Amino acid sequence: PAFIYTVANQKGGVGKTTTTVNLAAFIAARRAKVLIIDSDPQGNATSSLGVADDDGQATLYDTLINKVPLKDVIRPTSRERLFIAPAGPELAAAEVEMVQVMARETLLHKALQPVIEDYDFIFIDTPPSLGLLTVNALTACNQGVIIPVQCEYLALEGLGQLIHTVNLVQENLNAELQVAGVVMTMYDGRTNLAADVVKEVKDYFPEQLFKSIIPRNIRLSEAPSYGEDILAYAPSSTGCMAYQKLTEELLSRVRRQ
Amino acid sequence: PAFIYTVANQKGGVGKTTTTVNLAAFIAARRAKVLIIDSDPQGNATSSLGVADDDGQATLYDTLINKVPLKDVIRPTSRERLFIAPAGPELAAAEVEMVQVMARETLLHKALQPVIEDYDFIFIDTPPSLGLLTVNALTACNQGVIIPVQCEYLALEGLGQLIHTVNLVQENLNAELQVAGVVMTMYDGRTNLAADVVKEVKDYFPEQLFKSIIPRNIRLSEAPSYGEDILAYAPSSTGCMAYQKLTEELLSRVRRQ
Numbered sequence: 001p002a003f004i005y006t007v008a009n010q011k012g013g014v015g016k017t018t019t020t021v022n023l024a025a026f027i028a029a030r031r032a033k034v035l036i037i038d039s040d041p042q043g044n045a046t047s048s049l050g051v052a053d054d055d056g057q058a059t060l061y062d063t064l065i066n067k068v069p070l071k072d073v074i075r076p077t078s079r080e081r082l083f084i085a086p087a088g089p090e091l092a093a094a095e096v097e098m099v100q101v102m103a104r105e106t107l108l109h110k111a112l113q114p115v116i117e118d119y120d121f122i123f124i125d126t127p128p129s130l131g132l133l134t135v136n137a138l139t140a141c142n143q144g145v146i147i148p149v150q151c152e153y154l155a156l157e158g159l160g161q162l163i164h165t166v167n168l169v170q171e172n173l174n175a176e177l178q179v180a181g182v183v184m185t186m187y188d189g190r191t192n193l194a195a196d197v198v199k200e201v202k203d204y205f206p207e208q209l210f211k212s213i214i215p216r217n218i219r220l221s222e223a224p225s226y227g228e229d230i231l232a233y234a235p236s237s238t239g240c241m242a243y244q245k246l247t248e249e250l251l252s253r254v255r256r257q
Numbered sequence: 258p259a260f261i262y263t264v265a266n267q268k269g270g271v272g273k274t275t276t277t278v279n280l281a282a283f284i285a286a287r288r289a290k291v292l293i294i295d296s297d298p299q300g301n302a303t304s305s306l307g308v309a310d311d312d313g314q315a316t317l318y319d320t321l322i323n324k325v326p327l328k329d330v331i332r333p334t335s336r337e338r339l340f341i342a343p344a345g346p347e348l349a350a351a352e353v354e355m356v357q358v359m360a361r362e363t364l365l366h367k368a369l370q371p372v373i374e375d376y377d378f379i380f381i382d383t384p385p386s387l388g389l390l391t392v393n394a395l396t397a398c399n400q401g402v403i404i405p406v407q408c409e410y411l412a413l414e415g416l417g418q419l420i421h422t423v424n425l426v427q428e429n430l431n432a433e434l435q436v437a438g439v440v441m442t443m444y445d446g447r448t449n450l451a452a453d454v455v456k457e458v459k460d461y462f463p464e465q466l467f468k469s470i471i472p473r474n475i476r477l478s479e480a481p482s483y484g485e486d487i488l489a490y491a492p493s494s495t496g497c498m499a500y501q502k503l504t505e506e507l508l509s510r511v512r513r514q
């Protein structure tokens with residue numbers, strides 16, 4: 001069955017989508033079959049890979065709320081062996097609609113079961129919140145959660161709340177849940193602030209912090225406008241090389257079932 | 258009564274808190290009395306002004322859920338004439354707890370009524386979502402919503418959903434709601450991407466786009482680590498001058514009651 005990771009952090013704009021898309025792309029490039037689940041109503045992972053979400057086809061909302069099988073929602077992307085279950089704008093309504101549903105936190109986990117033998121890796125992108133969509137993602141993963149942390153002071157604030165939610169899910173919904181890794185993003189070497197933040201995060205997560213640090217690199221923010229991952233768009237950029245190293249580190253930490 | 262603005266955009270990390278804190282600071286510096294409402298459970302506006310949220314005192318959660326009067330929650334900040342109703346971590350629970358409450362979208366609006374004569378301006382910071390906390394803020398403002406838009410491709414995606422929510426609130430909860438202004442943030446002149454994004458936003462919001470563009474400026478991200486606004490921390494920085502110009506523009510658009 002697939003190795004399933006969730007990428008989460010309720011702080012906004014820290015690189016969740018960028019990390020999801022590029023880890024998935026590097027692993028697909030290594031001949032594995034990879035699926036991205038876009039559970040963020042903004043649909044940034046969907047549009048980053050050039051996949052339309054407004055053509056009337058079924059999206060993740062239909063799987064969670066209308067019981068449409070996930071395999072009828074999954075689409076190919078421009079990268080070989082990389083697929084996506086797209087988010088659509090209607091997903092924003094799912095948070096409220098799921099509140100009344102029995103075992104609402106397990107809807108995504110259940111929806112994934114019929115497809116986990118079809119993929120080697122699954123990455124779940126999440127919205128910047130700790131609501132039901134993110135809780136569903138934390139419940140569904142079997143390798144744990146990857147936490148991108150921006151190298152900014154304000155990004156330190158919410159880590160306690162995030163870990164609190166991870167612990168609650170681990171105790172009540174997914175005993176296997178752990179912090180698979182913490183990755184520093186948008187590192188700008190020209191300031192002391194970034195180095196100070198890295199040091200704080202290292203003290204907070206000594207075991208889980210990845211050695212690979214993602215630098216601030218304009219190519220990473222340009223790639224989505226072409227519907228490409230960084231490996232396709234700018235293979236010799238510092239952003240690309242950093243995500244390549246991160247992929248190697250992640251693969252070295254995989255927990256065999 | 259006070260001029261009340263909400264600062265909102267469900268896209269994460271676009272500068273909502275930075276814009277809230279610094280507009281409020283500049284206006285307080287002009288001898289007006291200003292209140293910030295921190296309705297983001299992360300509490301970034303609270304910590305940006307050096308205000309503790311873990312000392313057991315009442316926070317916005319207590320006002321929304323336990324009917325504690327707002328005036329018993331409001332605290333002074335290090336800047337004269339600038340006050341804040343702090344968010345605490347328990348505010349994350351408010352979104353779910355409010356779902357069952359009668360007229361849940363109007364809780365903040367009602368909580369503000371007893372204090373609106375005490376302030377000249379009120380700014381409401383919101384979390385990166387279109388949930389009940391943000392809907393409460395959109396219902397409570399009387400001057401409209403200020404929308405920060407990061408100069409990045411992915412920041413364009415969600416504007417349609419945001420405007421859709423603004424229109425729904427305007428039709429059902431707050432007839433006065435309008436887009437008070439759109440401000441471009443983290444502009445990096447070294448890339449074409451930023452200029453392209455500004456052009457797209459200008460086409461989308463021809464009337465409401467502020468002329469002042471906030472450049473990417475490290476001083477803005479350092480200031481919160483000292484608990485200061487940009488005017489106190491780095492008065493001659495490009496970030497400070499941009500927020501000063503933005504304040505002038507905002508004041509020129511105030512709708513007299």
Ligand SMILES: Nc1ncnc2c1ncn2[C@@H]1O[C@H](COP(=O)(O)OP(=O)(O)OP(=O)(O)O)[C@@H](O)[C@H]1O
Pocket residue numbers: 011012013014015016017018019040044126127128185186187214215216217218220221222224239267268269270385409410411412
């Ligand atoms: N290392 C980087 N260098 C430069 N820009 C980056 C980097 N990583 C991400 N970006 C850009 O920064 C913005 C925020 O990143 P991204 O959208 O991946 O964050 P997110 O955490 O998924 O945001 P949200 O909380 O809204 O879901 C995007 O415009 C993205 O293109």
Ligand SMILES: Nc1ncnc2c1ncn2[C@@H]1O[C@H](COP(=O)(O)OP(=O)(O)OP(=O)(O)O)[C@@H](O)[C@H]1O
Pocket residue numbers: 010011012013128152153154155268269270271272273274275276297301383384385442443444471472473474475477478479481496
């Ligand atoms: N113009 C700027 N130049 C450089 N850094 C900035 C600028 N504006 C904001 N920042 C920094 O970028 C990060 C994101 O900004 P901020 O937290 O204000 O966004 P937000 O929209 O409130 O985020 P969230 O969606 O998590 O609430 C913060 O670390 C902030 O200090």
Ligand SMILES: [Mg+2]
Pocket residue numbers: 016017018040044125126127
């Ligand atoms: Mg994202």
Ligand SMILES: [Mg+2]
Pocket residue numbers: 273274275297301302382383384
């Ligand atoms: Mg904020």
